[in-house]
Amino acid sequence: MLRDIDFTKKVTVLTGDRPTGPLHLGHYVGSIRERIRLQEAGAECFVMVADAQAYTDNIENTRKVAEAIPQVVADYIGCGIDPDRTTVFLQSAVPELAELTMLYMNFTSVSRLERNPTIREETRQRGYEMVMPSGFLCYPIAQAADITGFRATHVPVGEDQLPMIELAQETAAKVNRAAARDILPEPVAVLSTTGRLPGIDGKAKASKSLGNAIHLLDSDAEIERKVMMMYTDPDHLTVAMPGKTEGNVVFAYLDAFHEDRDEVAALKDHYTRGGLGDVKLKKLLVRTLVELVGPIRERRERVIADPKGIEAVLRKGSAAARERVAAVMNDVRSGLGIYRLA
Missing domain, CATH: 3.40.50.620 (HUPs)
Incomplete structure (x- = not known):
């Protein structure tokens, strides 16, 4: 550090x-x-x-x-x-x-x-x-x-x-x-x-060779597609059911990239109690990653053009x-x- x-x-x-x-x-x-x-x-x-x-x-x-x-x-x-x-x-x-x-x-x-x-x-x-x-x-x-x-x-x-x-x-x-x-x-x-x-599949680390990563050149639509594929809790079958955050890829990415640590902690608590759906979490993650990757992608496009x-x-x-x-x-x-x- x-x-x-x-x-x-x-x-x-x-x-x-x-x-x-x-x-x-x-x-x-x-x-x-x-x-x-x-x-x-x-x-x-x-x-x-x-x-x-x-x-x-x-x-x-x-x-x-x-x-x-x-x-x-x-x-x-x-x-x-x-x-x-x-x-x-x-x-x-x-x-x-x-x-x-x-x-x-x-x-x-x-x-x-x-x-x-x-x-x-x-x-x-x-x-x-x-x-x-x-x-x-x-x-x-x-x-x-x-x-x-x-x-x-x-x-x-x-x-x-x-x-x-x-x-x-x-x-x-x-x-x-x-x-x-x-x-x-x-x-x-x-x-x-x-x-x-x-990786988005939850089976290994994010890797180019395994095809389970979100790239810095991915479009907003591609980021959304990959996030919606993310592994969460296979036993979280309905919104009302309590869910597990450990091993949940969506929460791993929110921990890594979402700036509001208190909000992530509150979402984890809500998810484990039940009443919070995977789709809502994934939409939050999509917004978070688009805000991060979008400017990076725009700058790299200017560079790769030269x-x-x-x-x-x-x-x-x-x-x-x-x-x-x-x-x-x-x-x-x-x-x-x-x-x-x-």
Whole structure:
């Protein structure tokens, strides 16, 4: 949480997203909202379009990644990330990150990667139990390189990404021990005040691949359609019947996005007593989400209509990012005593 960050000291933030499709409300509440708050608080912010990471499970569909890159940049700017105050860059345009990743592979065992609970869950989702691409297994190491390559002190993430931050902390500590001096800070996770956002089906987290998310580019009609499909309480058969709020996706979204906390608390009390229908709740959620997503969608439409502008943002940001990581890479090489040709 931002209130736990000491802004009297330099705060450097690194975050990013895989460009495999347009972003959705899960991304917004899980990380993007915190990035914007950090930007407004004056932190030094780097936001990465993680195309190299996206290839770890999309190498046979690289066109999908390429087509999603401008969409993700448009989502960022639509949400309020300002390229004049936040460095937005393309991961593959900073080759020093790949070199840093290769070095870090020597600090991390295969068994450590296989124990990573996020990797285990994503392996199950993708059906990689028998055949896992080595790039996919090792992408937590690449994330550690991304984070430490900018000497990031803070990383906004969802709770499911905490194991990745732990590995970055371990890696920074190992490099510092090997160098016998502090080269890299150990990054701190900045968690959203909202927990993981469920999918509209209530069965899993909101996900592009599972098709159960509300996207930042969705029209008002599409938002309404998806909200009306939302999982509530299957035993709440009539308005008069008491209902359950736990596991109820509509209430999860109202908790995440409705600004009047007292009103949501009163609605929960009413619902559990009985006398409050699902349709009334869903209509309130539709209004709430349309008010949030509408302005984001309008801004992103203006951005996506200017592909040269998007490319200019990425070129400028990637040049600045490469300069930053090259300096850190030189410090790591020096600290580890790695031979270099003059």
